[in-house]
Amino acid sequence: MAEITYIDAINRTLHEEMTRDETTFLIGEDTGIYGGVFKATRGLLEEFGPDRIVDSPISESLIAGMTVGAAMVGCRPLPEIQFADFISPAFDQIVQQVARYYWRTRGAFEMPITLRCPYGGGVGGGVFHSQSNEAWFMNTPGLVMVAPGSVRDAAGLLRSAIRSQDPVLYWEHKKLYRSLKDDLPDGDETLTPIGKAEVARTGSHVTAISFGYTYQLCLEAADQLAEDGIEVEVIDLKTLLPLDKSTVIESIAKTGKAVIVHEAPKVGGIGGEIAAILAEECFWELDAPITRVAGYNTSFPAARTMEEHYMPSTAQIAAALKTAVET
């Protein structure tokens, strides 16, 4: 069994799924000849040719929006936004067209589209190459969003997304690309279910709820606190929209304490939605205030010193978990 990285899992899954389904095509900037700015799509052009691996002009609205017509006539499009920060020119097409088209046509046309968005900080990219802007899309019914926090889910969620009949924004964290490795058997066809969160680590004192890179930090914080006898339950959300409420609610019913962690600014972030769900549905089970450890309400800074200051850290997460337990 070979150990592979998060980005290799993405690349391998793209190869496998594009082989499996000849109606798939990939469109993005520098995705073909160059193999992607991160090399997530390397080798695909050689294998599938320029009809199916399209090096797009710098036209994000086109990249996102052309998938609707293509899906209508029988394709399974795999668009890529080079950096999630550049998704804003495509916003109109995504929220008004891609997300709503199935509803608008009362089910006449399904939209089996998987739009990959490399996102997140910690790579020294400055404000246009670091954002975690998933919350921009939370208020958009019809859209699905997944965000793998492990190598297995990088493959499993991508595979499920590609095979899904719904439009999925697939948020792949740039800092995990090469820092995360795991054994993934060749020919593995695991489908991580979309819409299901997972209790990745069980504990009884407090629940850490996260996804993506900060989910990994939560695991680290849980390891540290275990040495002090604090048992942290860690939930990997995996799907951000529609959120899996019941897994979160069940966990809080057990621990009574919730710490929600994400990289995006706190105001209007996904943590607010989860906190609201908990307040609505497990008010009587809570025995500490809900805490959010999130990005600051500024833009994302460039210099290493500032970037490190901006990103939620394992120590901060551990501190918040500890405070919750001691409340």
Add this chain to the structure above:
Amino acid sequence: MAEEQETQFSFPAKYRLTGEMEGCTDERKLELFERLLKTREFDARMRKLFRQGRFEGTFYSQIGQEACDVVIAYQLDKQDFVGPSHRDLGASTGKGVPLKYLTAQVYNRVDSPDGGRYTACHYWHPEFWVMNPSTSIVMNWIAATGAAFGYKMLKKDNVAVAFCGDGATAHGDFHEACNFAGVHRLPIVYVVQNNLWAESLPVALTTALTDLNHRADAYGFPGVSIDGNDVVETWNTTREALMRARSGAGPTLIEMKTYRWHGHSDIDPADYRSDDEVAHWMERDPIPRYEQYLREHKVLNDDALVEVRMRIEAEIEEAVDFAENSPRPAPDAYQSHVYAEAYPGFEFGDRNPGGANG
């Protein structure tokens, strides 16, 4: 402006149509005339019903511009893709969508293709491959381009046609779509209906160009400007553009100069334009010009016209009855088809959790 004038024609010889309609049999010439007249009559009837308060919302009249849509849509195969905008009644009538679906759409009733959930007057039909137009201007330009890409990638012989207005050509999506179609020589025909106005904005404030065909120069494919109220010229130009698309020669942009007789929508008095301008264009009404052409070519006579009018009248009557008898949608009928797949966490929402409905 007399109601009469919308459907009772005089025959202004000075705007006579000349030339041959390439590859068009007399039978098809007549059928095309019927679709044009049907589009006109349907539109006029809907305007009347709107003023009577028979349906809610508003109405976007296409009167004056019918030839721009109908002539090209009429030539398409059923599987060919159409990406219309908000004023493209003729895209549906031209392609042969039965009027009853269009009235049901205008009335937002359960028998409209979307069951009344989408937007009145945004005509579409899945079986006829007329896509559900997006109100966001020129969004469909990109979708139609995607469909053309899909046809090419899947090696299907079909083509796509996209419609927009003069105002829409200022939008970034117009550029992104045309540019991509040019690069990939996609099987698509782009139709810009230049009716001189985008809501209240005169075309001179949309663009410094006089002829919008020049937009195509930037994308490396042919652009032509034609009189969109001349059915013969429109037929020949669109026919050639469709043949180009089908043969793999790539896209064509056609600017059709035309005019909308009425307001942007039926709540717009259109007092930003002069009476002279309106009169100028009403004299160039595409339908009587084509009628005269057909009479001159002995394709149409009084008897045939009476028959055509009777058929149209009957279909409109039936379509209006159909819509008026079609139930209004159940209040919560919009709560289906948010997602194609099932998700444990998805719910429509509950305004009283823990209460009576909780």
